[in-house]
Amino acid sequence: MKPYSVLVACQLPEAVERDLASALDVDFMPDARQRPVAELVARLDGRDALLLLAMTPADAALIEALPASVKAIATYSVGLDHIDLAAARKRGIAVLHTPDVLTDAVAETALLLLLGAARRATESIDLVRSGAWQGWTPTQLIGVELSGKTLGILGMGRIGRGIAERARAFGMTICYHNRSALPPDLAKGAVHHADAVEFLGAIDALAIACPLTEATRGFLDAERIAAMKPGAIVVNIARGPVIDDDALIAALQSGHVRAAGLDVFTNEPKLDPRYLNLGNAFLLPHIGSSTVESRRAMGRTLIDGFAALAAGRNPDNRVV
Structure with a gap:
């Protein structure tokens, strides 16, 4: 089974990035938040998914601009208020997050x-x-x-x-x-x-x-x-x-x-x-989930979600 091709539009802990690279076809764009949206969209062409942080809005305009290849948006967080779920649903794009592990x-x-x-x-x-x-x-x-x-x-x-x-x-x-x-x-x-x-x-x-x-x-x-x-x-x-x-x-x-x-x-x-x-x-500076254990678990949850999508199954961490 071909692994999901994912643009990781953020910097993650080294161990998490290694986990992602070993399981997926990944392209890392750690400075995505400082780049024009058009550049982010261009890097996504031909890729299956976008992985972002809670600080990066995925609003209707961005979701509408995503290439046709994009099947999923994953957030390295539990919270979903930065993603326009209705816009994702309209495009038929799955949305994954990281519940339970935090x-x-x-x-x-x-x-x-x-x-x-x-x-x-x-x-x-x-x-x-x-x-x-x-x-x-x-x-x-x-x-x-x-x-x-x-x-x-x-x-x-x-x-x-x-x-x-x-x-x-x-x-x-x-x-x-x-x-x-x-x-x-x-x-x-x-x-x-x-x-x-x-x-x-x-x-x-x-x-x-x-x-x-x-x-x-x-x-x-x-x-x-x-x-x-x-x-x-x-x-x-x-x-x-x-x-x-x-x-x-x-x-x-x-x-x-x-x-x-x-x-x-x-x-x-x-x-x-x-x-x-x-x-x-x-x-405190938003360190609620900042442990070695939870950071690795968050990455593995998303990897499992991508694997399920690639196999045609519905991931447990899917919200749309």
Whole structure:
């Protein structure tokens, strides 16, 4: 069976590129984002698929311009909001992504964010690195414990459930807000709240793990933040635009939100600069899936998807 011919329009970890090259007919274009779209389209002529990153939009104009040879678009991400799925469907182009393999890495990052926010990690690191630390005192940088607190999870999919599993080990009670309740074997005792305001008022910390959709865009706005308990913590490992930055920054400044742990931002990497002046904002540069294990698994998931398409089968990681 002839391997899929793929234009890899991004730079990937060396091990992943080796995996792709050993299984596929690949053409690497690591600087694709800096090149004209016409050049990208020309390089795709005669190839079966385009592999890109979440930061590279595959809008209707690009999809309509793709050569007739292109049968698939693959994204090295779980998120799909950068791809016009309707345009791909119209052209009959399959869309592949990398679900499931990121659960552990992203869930672990959520707990890192939660702990960093709760225990004032930004201020602590700054104190040590600045050389200003004068030694232990009983009043220094007092945070809060996770044990005995209620964690609310917005989006109880695989990653949300992975966060819940880890948070239980810290002695936290779990509740969640989804469009519908999970079956008991998946909920594992987590309490479902159908009403968003009721949900937010019942929790001590919020972990955002939902997809970015029109329903979730701007979900955490001023009104909903006001419904949260004073001193609550906010963590986001989903997508930046789920949070209204103006509202969260105001709440961090006032102390209504005790602290936030953020791995994703609107307009990243150009995040709102006001976050940088907030000691109670624990910030990471979108490293949720940045582990050796998950990076290799993401590549292998796409390789398996391409192999299935080449064999005339429907890949498990196909969304269109």
